[in-house]
Amino acid sequence: MPVRTVVWGENIHENTSALVRSIYPDGMHMTIANALNSDAAIKATTATLQEPEHGLSEARLAGTDVLVWWGHKAHGEVSDAVVERVARRVWEGMGLIVLHSGHFSKIFKRLMGTPCALKWREAGERERLWTINPRHPIASGLDESFVLENEEMYGEQFSVPEPLETVFISWFQGGEVFRSGLTWRRGAGNIFYFRPGHETYPTYHDANIQKVLINAVKWAHNPQGDLKSITDAPNVPVEKAHEPITERGPKLHQPGKAGYR
Template sequence: LVWWGHKDHGAVADDVVERVARRVFEGMGLIVLHSGHFSKIFKRLMGTPCTLKWREAGERERLWVTSPSHPIAEGIGEYFELENEEMYGEQFAVPEPLETIFISWFQGGEVFRSGLTYRRGAGNVFYFRPGHETYPTYHDATVHKVLRNAVKWAHNPQGRNSAILKAPNVPVEKALEPIVERGGKLHAPGEAGFR
């Protein structure tokens, strides 16, 4: 799923957010673009406010490839530039990523972690910063290549059958090592532990 949003993040129903989160946990890939950093689903999956600095001035952006061997960076080169973009600057209030694929430098001097990967449950998540709605970012050939690479990377067909959401109550007699039961219980034998 590719997610882009801007001013109307709050209009997305909470039950939709939870359904998408569940699918990601089950193995669906998610690619979050630009101001989607402030979407309900991205904040839900990150568990942080996902805030940042920004400036809308049509600045040149240079995106440096910091992980050239990563599949998302395949065929990109050392860096690429976008002539007009909205500046996003650090601090970016997100968890430490698995990998940082791109770091942006903006004409005004700021830098930003612009390509971040995460794993949530069995799902691959990629955040990609470029994409302000008043600039032709999504017509750029290199941006197209990044997005194609990201879709291939995020695709995880075996994750859909993952046991990641199953949390069975393991009876005492099925413990790997013999144990003696003691203490109180909150759940009946065979009852699922997480709801």
């Protein structure tokens, strides 16, 4: 069964900027989804900010194995209820791939628990991405490094938690460096942040970038299925303890009563 993937796009710049529209006439989300669908192991569809519930209803997310997220201008317009819905699905095991300016998205900051801030400069600089973890599945099939002729600079410090793994590091023409491919796990869900993807450059048409995204979707997918009980906090009765015990001492909660949250 292919990996059921939803590519979420803000879909604002494509409709307000002639330059962005000339590069991505069908939207960045469609360009990314089409690249993912070039691999038979992935079935990608799209969702946008403007759809009801931003295209991320309970039912849609329940049938999603991996969510790819691109946002920039309208982070604050994303519903908090949808953010919490997505966070719960990640905890249950849905993979999440956050792209470029999605570092400031509500969902990424929610799952990281940090400001997720960085330095930046929009000057069309050359970016060289170094594959520093060549045996990682996300780096499969890539050379030691590859170049994007024009990109927005992101520079350290990047205020995110220490990652599980660093897959890519970028060097920019102006001298800055940046950890451009980072992984985490939250609950049962795998998370990958990938830096390239400024909307005024044809980054998502690049074959190396598309290869990274295909690899990342396959890596983020959790074939073990959802862990629906991960947010449960059951009050276990004495008689169901794994070893015999005798209840003793005062307590606040009656048998079977839910705890405080």
